[in-house]
Amino acid sequence: xxxxxxxxxxxxxxxxxxxxxxxxxxxxxxxxxxxxxxxxxxxxxxxxxxxxxxxxxxxxxxxxxxxxxxxxxxxxxxxxxxxxxxxxxxxxxxxxxxxxxxxxxxxxxxxxxxxxxxxxxxxxxxxxxxxxxxxxxxxxxxxxxxxxxxxxxxxxxxxxxxxxxxxxxxxxxxxxxxxxxxxxxxxxxxxxxxxxxxxxxxxxxxxxxxxxxxxxxxxxxxxxxxxxxxxxxxxxxxxxxxxxxxxxxxxxxxxxxxxxxxxxxxxxxxxxxxxxxxxxxxxxxxxxxxxxxxxxxxxxxxxxxxxxxxxxxxxxxxxxxxxxx
Numbered sequence: 001x002x003x004x005x006x007x008x009x010x011x012x013x014x015x016x017x018x019x020x021x022x023x024x025x026x027x028x029x030x031x032x033x034x035x036x037x038x039x040x041x042x043x044x045x046x047x048x049x050x051x052x053x054x055x056x057x058x059x060x061x062x063x064x065x066x067x068x069x070x071x072x073x074x075x076x077x078x079x080x081x082x083x084x085x086x087x088x089x090x091x092x093x094x095x096x097x098x099x100x101x102x103x104x105x106x107x108x109x110x111x112x113x114x115x116x117x118x119x120x121x122x123x124x125x126x127x128x129x130x131x132x133x134x135x136x137x138x139x140x141x142x143x144x145x146x147x148x149x150x151x152x153x154x155x156x157x158x159x160x161x162x163x164x165x166x167x168x169x170x171x172x173x174x175x176x177x178x179x180x181x182x183x184x185x186x187x188x189x190x191x192x193x194x195x196x197x198x199x200x201x202x203x204x205x206x207x208x209x210x211x212x213x214x215x216x217x218x219x220x221x222x223x224x225x226x227x228x229x230x231x232x233x234x235x236x237x238x239x240x241x242x243x244x245x246x247x248x249x250x251x252x253x254x255x256x257x258x259x260x261x262x263x264x265x266x267x268x269x270x271x272x273x274x275x276x277x278x279x280x281x282x283x284x285x286x287x288x289x290x291x292x293x294x295x296x297x298x299x300x301x302x303x304x305x306x307x308x309x310x311x312x313x314x315x316x317x318x319x320x321x322x323x324x325x
Contacts, residue, residue: 031127033096033120038107040120041094043076046133047087053137055163055318056089056128058121058155060148062170064095064112065236069103075145078301082311086318089136093117093124110230113244114147118154125159139163139321141314145300146170150248157255164259164317166310168300171262172273173280176245177221179270180235184210184217186269209234221246251277253284259317261289263310265296265303289313 030039047054061075076092083090094100096116097108125140132138142165144152149170156165172179211217220234221242228243260281264274271292281288291310296303 028100031123033123036096036107036111038097038104038111040096040123041099042124043073043090043092044128044133045090046135047089048084049087050135052087053135054087054089055137055139055141056091056133057083057086057141057143058091058093058125058152059083060093060117060121060142060144060151060155062146062148063237064108066109066233067236069098069105069108071098071100071103073100079143082307086311086315088141089133091124091128093121096120109238109240112230112238113241114150114248115244117147117151121151121155122158125155141318142166143314144168144170146298153251153256153260156258156260162258163321164261164314166261166263166314168263168307168310169265169268169270169298171264171277172270173251173276174270174273176242176248177218179273180242181214181217182273183269184235253281253286256281256284256286256288259287259289261291261310261313263291263293263300263306265298265300266292266294267297269298 027043027045029042029044031042032039044056059072059076059079061072064070072092072094076090080090095108096111097104097106128136129138139161140155140159141163142152142155142159144150144166145168147170149167150172152165152167153171156162174182211220224232224234224239224242225246228240230238230240232239234242262274262278262281264271268274275292278288278290291306291313293303293306296306300307
């Protein structure tokens with residue numbers, strides 16, 4: 001069976017045309033995992049000049065698919081200049097099995113779920129709280145893209161010391177099954193051949209392991225939930241990954257209590273899901289700001305103007321936090 005990288009078209013955050021060999025893993029740290037011999041690898045940098053206390057900005061990248069496994073260093077480097085300009089600490093955490101240029105694909109796919117990512121992030125966060133970097137004021141800013149969007153939503157709810165959260169192309173009210181099916185339908189209607197990334201001159205046809213009808217897809221969803229194995233695949237990702245995502249409980253929007261920016265492209269396949277996320281959040285009294293960008297698809301990397309606008313919003317939240325003390 002061919003395993004085509006369809007999910008990474010939807011969820012991946014390939015922001016740079018540089019390859020991982022060009023990324024220098026400065027300030028690399030590790031923590032032991034209880035359930036794996038492969039450590040949590042993360043990168044942390046304090047501001048260039050620590051004049052005052054500072055919050056830590058945590059960037060969470062998008063998903064991986066079979067054959068596209070890569071380091072978070074690409075995404076980290078993409079945002080570094082903007083983060084540095086705000087005098088923030090900067091933190092990025094690798095997915096299990098990845099350490100810069102070294103990727104253990106067996107370890108990666110045997111562990112890769114959204115829940116594992118959340119667990120890894122919380123372990124690093126608790127470690128920092130117990131061993132605070134010099135100058136850190138104990139506060140966090142979260143920014144996530146695509147799959148990183150649901151991750152930063154959860155982190156901002158779990159961590160009461162959150163200043164602000166930015167969710168790029170990853171805020172959705174629908175279940176993973178509904179969003180995934182909508183993506184497949186959107187893809188089939190718009191193009192049979194799709195280029196993987198702007199920087200990779202390859203074109204991939206629609207995957208043969210995706211059911212052609214919704215009833216068949218729903219039956220496969222139940223099969224996947226009943227058999228969450230890393231040895232079977234659908235759409236370039238394991239049953240283990242999908243089963244974990246399919247079973248995520250609905251969000252309690254009232255738990256979003258700190259400034260929360262949602263950025264979504266009107267041409268994204270999940271735009272209706274994102275619209276519902278925002279509306280339900282506002283109805284629950286959550287402090288959500290919505291940038292709904294006409295003409296933009298899922299890929300925020302194509303719109304540096306929107307990224308700059310997002311950081312301007314963040315700058316206002318940091319300023320407001322400082323003035324309220």
